[in-house]
Amino acid sequence: MEKLWTKPFVLLTVSMLFLFTSLYLLLPTMPLLVTQLGGTESQVGLAAGVFTLAAVVFRPIxxxxxxxxxxxxxIVWGxxxxxxxxxxxxxxAGIAALMALRVLHGASWAFSTTAVGTSxxxxxxxxxxxxxxxxxxxxxTMAMAVGPMLGIWVVRNESFGGLFLLAAGLCAVSLLLASVAKAPYRPKPSSGRIALFEKSTLPAASAIFFLAFVYGGIxxxxxLFAESIDVNPGTFFLAYAVTxxxxxxxxxxxSDRYGAAFVVVPALAVTIGSLIVLSLADGLAGVVVSxxxxxxxxxxxxxxxxxxxLGLADPDRRGVATASYMTAFDLGIGLGSIALGWVSQYTGYPTVFQVGAGSVVVSLSIFLVLARRMAAKHRERANAAS
Incomplete structure (x- = not known):
């Protein structure tokens, strides 16, 4: 069996752990910073939106x-x-400067995560x-579980200055680990236009877009939904993170042993079921099961x-394939939050989760078409080899 746990894999994966923890320190604390600077609720949303938009714009590049x-x-400069x-x-010291910095931060996020992730x-x-x-x-996932709690604790017990220093320190550790891990990729001499999107990955990217669309709403x-039915919101995310x-x-x-369809089809079906259960929940039991x-x-x-x-792209195009995947994921989260916000405003939370279930149905449908194409391509290659 091919070796997975090599030194570069361990170093790069742990590097991503520190990098994502650094980002997740800001998720629950950024609204507090915007408020402290005199910002409004709409500007809280804008601060999150411009970061994601900057990442979406720069990832393909x-x-x-x-x-x-x-x-x-x-990796180093990002x-x-x-x-x-x-x-x-x-x-x-002001909202305008904060928004400009959020754009720069989003661009650096696109460069760093795409580079380390591709490596x-x-x-x-x-x-x-x-x-x-x-x-x-x-x-x-571990960063998502630890980062927000740590961020809130630091702001309450120290200061925003201490939070930003801690986040920068975690990023420095990430940089050190990623620099030590030697990337094996060597670029091939090429000319012409730089690719911004890997067309061969479009079906998979579309499937992940509709899956991330729901994640943004979740x-x-x-x-907000949990509080409306007197359930601690942390209960949902704790059960979700453990699972x-x-x-x-x-x-x-x-997936490696039996093929992607063996995992993806039932997994998407379970995701659809979870959203239906959530739309019907009226207490703790329904929230936890969901x-x-x-x-x-x-x-x-x-x-x-x-x-x-990744399997759909050529090995020398993994960078643009990874960027295409991450762009689809970021775009799905951003647009999902906005679109499902409109649904919530006019219909209510249960409908939000039902619409989310419909989005996963679309993701499943796209994958089923993709799976058939992959099977046909596999048969063609097998016939050619024989």
Whole structure:
């Protein structure tokens, strides 16, 4: 069996853990900073939106650059700019300056995560790609569980200055680890236009877009919905995180052994069921059951779809393939939050989750078409080899 746990894989995965933890320190505390600077609720949303929009704009650019010029320089400069952006927050004195910094921070996020993420795909053996992506995704899940709680604690017990210093420190550790890990990719001499999107990954990217569309709504509206039925919102995310942690590595192994369809189809079906359960929930039991099902379904489907996305592209186009995947995911989260916000305003939370279930149905439909195409391509290759 090909070796997965190599030194570069471990170093790069842990590097992503520190990088994502650094970002997640800001998720629950950024609204507090905007308010402290005199901002309104709409400007709280704008601060989140411009960060995501900047990442969406710059990801396709950096993906093509990674394939043309290699990974290491973009890892170093992306992480360095990300850490400096964290420090710069402590100097911000107004909303306009904050928004400008959020654009810069979003661009550095696009460069750093795409570069490190692509390097991780370079060192994962093809035969263990699903398992590798599962462990890589688990690092981000752990950051999501630890970062927000740590961020709130630091702001309450120290200051925003201490928070930004801690975030910059975590980014520095991420930079150190990623720099030590030697990226094996060597760019091939090429000319012409730099690719901004990998067309071969469009079906997988479309499937992940509609899955992320729901994720944007879940993270935005579950806390409000839970409070409306007298349930602690943290209960949902705790049950979700625990299930996700258990599901990712196992789902990756099953995907490598039995094929992506063996994992993705039931995982998306479970995700649909979780959203239906959530739309009917009126107490703690329904919220917990939905969280467990959502963690199982989403946690299994996402790394498998990411592995498929990479498998569709040529090895020398992994940078743009990774960027295409991350762009679809970011765009789905951003547009999902906005669109489901309109649904919530005019219909209510149960309808939000029902519309979300419909979005996952679309994702499943796209994957079923993709699976048939992949099977046909596999048969063509087998016939050609024989």
């Amino acid at each position: 950096v993906g093509g650059l990674l394939d043309r010029y290699g990974r290491q320089a973009f 992480l360095l700019l990300f850490g400096l952006s964290m420090i710069a927050y402590d100097w911000i 991780i795909t370079d060192v994962i053996p093809t035969g263990r790609r699903g398992e590798g992506m599962g462990w890589y995704g688990l690092a981000m 993270t935005t509206f579950v806390p 996700l942690t258990a599901a990712r590595p196992l789902a990756g192994k099953l 969280a467990v099902l959502y963690g199982l379904g989403f946690g299994s489907a996402q790394p498998a779809l990411q592995a498929i996305n």
